[in-house]
Amino acid sequence: MTFTHLDADRRPAMVDVSDKTATKRTATAETRVRFPPAVAAALRDNGLRSPKGPVFDTAIVAGVMGAKRTHELIPFCHPLGLESCRITIDLDGDTALIRCTVSVHHKTGVEMEALTGASIAALTVYDMCKALSHDIVIGDLRLLAKDGGRSSYALKATP
Numbered sequence: 001m002t003f004t005h006l007d008a009d010r011r012p013a014m015v016d017v018s019d020k021t022a023t024k025r026t027a028t029a030e031t032r033v034r035f036p037p038a039v040a041a042a043l044r045d046n047g048l049r050s051p052k053g054p055v056f057d058t059a060i061v062a063g064v065m066g067a068k069r070t071h072e073l074i075p076f077c078h079p080l081g082l083e084s085c086r087i088t089i090d091l092d093g094d095t096a097l098i099r100c101t102v103s104v105h106h107k108t109g110v111e112m113e114a115l116t117g118a119s120i121a122a123l124t125v126y127d128m129c130k131a132l133s134h135d136i137v138i139g140d141l142r143l144l145a146k147d148g149g150r151s152s153y154a155l156k157a158t159p
Helices: 037-045 057-066 111-130
Strands: 023-034 082-093 095-106 137-147
Touching: 023 111, 037 082, 057 082, 057 095, 057 111, 082 111, 095 111, 111 137
Parallel strands: none
Antiparallel strands: 023 095, 023 137, 082 095
């Protein structure tokens, strides 16, 4: 097996993308935040606001900021000047579905940026709602799709 992030001496190393062609690369990730029924009801009743302020709007801003800083958080991620980062959050029953789609013209993909954006948005939702309950569950983080570069991917089935 060949490890892409090890050099000839088997030490950690960033992948060299200097010979790759820059193409448009897009990735979409999602995660879910499950609330106790009373918290979801309180959010709906208060215009998606908690005692800390507008929950989903704040989470969208935080998620975009997180996606843009992925290279500072994940070792060996290349710094990318993202051209687009869109986060949507929908409250369905007791669950917030968070989706993050990121795109860039570059030599490497944006899967980690999409996953980071969705994760940071979910963590922000938790932070904004923890005064209402600590029984909030973040889960089901996954890559839904990626396009561009050497291969494309689309999740075949959803739970």
